[in-house]
Amino acid sequence: MKSNTNARSLLSALIVLIGLVACSSPSPLSVSEHAEKNELAQERKGIAEERFADNAEISSQSGDEIDLPQNEEVETDPPETPEKKPSTQGASLASEKEAPKTESDQPTAESSPPSASTTPPPKEQAVKEEAPKKSVVSISIIGLDGPLLNNASIPVEDGDSVFDVLVTSAKKERLPVDSSGAGALVYVRGIQSYYEFDHGPASGWMFTVNGVPGNKSAGATDVVEGDVIVWEYTTELPPPTP
Numbered sequence: 005m006k007s008n009t010n011a012r013s014l015l016s017a018l019i020v021l022i023g024l025v026a027c028s029s030p031s032p033l034s035v036s037e038h039a040e041k042n043e044l045a046q047e048r049k050g051i052a053e054e055r056f057a058d059n060a061e062i063s064s065q066s067g068d069e070i071d072l073p074q075n076e077e078v079e080t081d082p083p084e085t086p087e088k089k090p091s092t093q094g095a096s097l098a099s100e101k102e103a104p105k106t107e108s109d110q111p112t113a114e115s116s117p118p119s120a121s122t123t124p125p126p127k128e129q130a131v132k133e134e135a136p137k138k139s140v141v142s143i144s145i146i147g148l149d150g151p152l153l154n155n156a157s158i159p160v161e162d163g164d165s166v167f168d169v170l171v172t173s174a175k176k177e178r179l180p181v182d183s184s185g186a187g188a189l190v191y192v193r194g195i196q197s198y199y200e201f202d203h204g205p206a207s208g209w210m211f212t213v214n215g216v217p218g219n220k221s222a223g224a225t226d227v228v229e230g231d232v233i234v235w236e237y238t239t240e241l242p243p244p245t246p
Contacts, residue, residue, distance in 0.1 A: 182195070
């Protein structure tokens with residue numbers, strides 16, 4: 005650095021001298037004086053050139069460069085360019101891609117479509133109430149020449165009477181029944197071809213329930229489960245009870 009400074013000083017002095025010589029006008033001095041001044045200037049120039057050459061050689065050997073005098077430029081800092089901030093959009097997209105799925109997003113082995121119930125449907129008997137069993141009674145119809153109906157099972161309901169059982173069974177076997185009155189006043193006059201008084205003044209139809217003769221109208225005598233009813237044509241009807 006010191007050799008560069010000396011070289012600059014010598015070169016600057018040389019340029020100043022050259023300028024002074026070039027700009028100076030001939031004075032009314034003598035020709036000899038002018039010649040002496042020129043010789044002096046030439047000597048100084050030669051000395052300066054020799055020193056400059058020596059310094060240049062020294063600098064080239066040491067690797068330093070000689071800066072020639074030139075208009076000094078003011079070093080200015082390069083304009084600051086705004087730093088490019090990394091885009092957060094790409095990072096956010098990357099984070100979304102890399103973000104692990106939550107438990108709610110990830111399908112789990114535990115969550116499975118609802119399967120059909122393996123519980124067998126209840127039996128129809130358990131769902132529907134069993135129909136109540138109807139009571140059953142037995143009826144026989146015996147004519148003068150033998151039975152017209154023998155021990156037929158007839159279903160009955162609460163409130164059915166002996167006369168109701170007779171009508172139901174006769175319809176089933178297609179036996180005509182001739183009667184008069186209704187309800188508690190009903191009276192059976194004939195069944196099929198057997199009518200009252202056809203075989204004497206005491207002939208006609210009578211009934212028994214479980215072997216016991218009826219003491220009131222057949223329409224007023226109710227029946228129950230298991231009753232055994234017998235209608236029989238007789239020629240010896242008992243006199244009516246008072």
